[in-house]
Amino acid sequence: xPFALETAAHPENLRRVAIEPVSRVEGHGKVTLLLDAxxxxxQVRLHIVEFRGFEKFIEGRPYWEVPxxxxxxxxxxPVSHHLAASxxxxxxxxxxxxxxxxxxxxxxxxxxxxxxxxxLHFFHLSSPDLLFGFDSEVAKRNIxxxxxxxxxxxxxxxxxxxxxxxIIRITSGKRVHGTGSVPGGINKLVTREERDSLxxxxxxxLQWAQDSVDIAKQLHAQNPALYNQFGSFKSNLLSLVxxxxxxxxxxxxxxxxDANGQILFDGLDDQRYGEVIxxxxxxxxxxxxxxxxxxxxxxxxYRVGPLARVQxxxxxxxxxxxxxxxxxxxxxxxxxxxxxxxxxxxxxxxxLHAAEVxxxxxxxxALLAGDLVASGVRQGSGxxxxxxxxxxxxxxxxxxxDDLVTRxxxxxxxxxxxxxxxxxxxxxARDYLDGHxxxxxxxxxxxxxxxxxxxxxxxxxxxxGKMPLEVTLLAADGSVLDRREKSGV
Numbered sequence: 001x002p003f004a005l006e007t008a009a010h011p012e013n014l015r016r017v018a019i020e021p022v023s024r025v026e027g028h029g030k031v032t033l034l035l036d037a038x039x040x041x042x043q044v045r046l047h048i049v050e051f052r053g054f055e056k057f058i059e060g061r062p063y064w065e066v067p068x069x070x071x072x073x074x075x076x077x078p079v080s081h082h083l084a085a086s087x088x089x090x091x092x093x094x095x096x097x098x099x100x101x102x103x104x105x106x107x108x109x110x111x112x113x114x115x116x117x118x119x120l121h122f123f124h125l126s127s128p129d130l131l132f133g134f135d136s137e138v139a140k141r142n143i144x145x146x147x148x149x150x151x152x153x154x155x156x157x158x159x160x161x162x163x164x165x166x167i168i169r170i171t172s173g174k175r176v177h178g179t180g181s182v183p184g185g186i187n188k189l190v191t192r193e194e195r196d197s198l199x200x201x202x203x204x205x206l207q208w209a210q211d212s213v214d215i216a217k218q219l220h221a222q223n224p225a226l227y228n229q230f231g232s233f234k235s236n237l238l239s240l241v242x243x244x245x246x247x248x249x250x251x252x253x254x255x256x257x258d259a260n261g262q263i264l265f266d267g268l269d270d271q272r273y274g275e276v277i278x279x280x281x282x283x284x285x286x287x288x289x290x291x292x293x294x295x296x297x298x299x300x301x302y303r304v305g306p307l308a309r310v311q312x313x314x315x316x317x318x319x320x321x322x323x324x325x326x327x328x329x330x331x332x333x334x335x336x337x338x339x340x341x342x343x344x345x346x347x348x349x350x351x352l353h354a355a356e357v358x359x360x361x362x363x364x365x366a367l368l369a370g371d372l373v374a375s376g377v378r379q380g381s382g383x384x385x386x387x388x389x390x391x392x393x394x395x396x397x398x399x400x401x402d403d404l405v406t407r408x409x410x411x412x413x414x415x416x417x418x419x420x421x422x423x424x425x426x427x428x429a430r431d432y433l434d435g436h437x438x439x440x441x442x443x444x445x446x447x448x449x450x451x452x453x454x455x456x457x458x459x460x461x462x463x464x465g466k467m468p469l470e471v472t473l474l475a476a477d478g479s480v481l482d483r484r485e486k487s488g489v
Contacts, residue, residue: 212352
């Protein structure tokens, strides 16, 4: 029977099943399924149900406060927001480019963030599904279960993340919500003792990063049918690349490919992102739906993150990761890989690349000595784009002559992936749930599809404006005293 993508014709006649909350992700979301009497699925939607107003309450704040404030969007990827905002305000203070020392310290901070975040997601959040099976016993399908059954794997994940967090502490002052990056540069260098302590641990981290890639490859090899088909659908891809087409997770120009791998645009300066990306609001989610303007709403949505980056770049500029990228690309037999579970393999290739780049940066003398900040001609606006662990992250600000922010627009990685995540849960629902009696294991298949994107739902629900909002006031006995609604139309 036909499978509705978003909207059921007569939802009032259908049974509603909700997965709430979606587990092992950052933030709060739910999935609703509408089924007929034969358990055929008529509608599937991923709803982002928490609301935060960062784009509005940043307005009126001094610009130099913002790189620290916006980190509060997230406790898992605060460094990404810290650096994206700093890069935007580099433009405002006329410090583009920043000094060699600022560039080196920021890059070390960023690649430490990539390492710790990718390790957290793969080992802590996703490995229980991948190692035990999607419908395995709930009681052991968690990091504790992994530690008991696969202690060596769990140890590697925990210590890789610890190493990344230590890099963040050294470069930003704190493991979470640091202050090391400022508009125009940085406020501290790395000491020789700190550098040497990281170098001592690096060989072990490189080996464990390689082991992580091997685990992901083995999972694909053991069950190629599952990993090639689960949550698979074609989409456009978007990411930053270096000017020569190499992967660069800190800086670069925008490139997009269509679902067949053809370049849609390339070499686009980050300050011009608004020429190619539009955002749409839908009444049933607090998360917006971006799309490429030239392709339109129906065809212009795209994916970001490791799966996009590994295939959108021409090469990875580190030896081990590039060799692994070549193996990954060959898995597609000349076609782009679109299966959602391939995100995990691509993510581990990036983890290895991050470890290699960290090794290169630790030998850069600019970490230890040099000017902290730069300055130049003041400007009224600035855009900062970075490749966060989950994908392309855009911070865009206007600043008045009084140094107060007058406008803020954020497009975070998970927002870029919003339509793709909805497509993934619909594909999985169609292939695994449609017409079947629903069980916890089958419903977990939906969550597995979402977790593949490593979504940060808190980051993605920052907007204010034409967003739907309902506030209900309840008495102590639970009765409704008052209700107010704001339409999202």
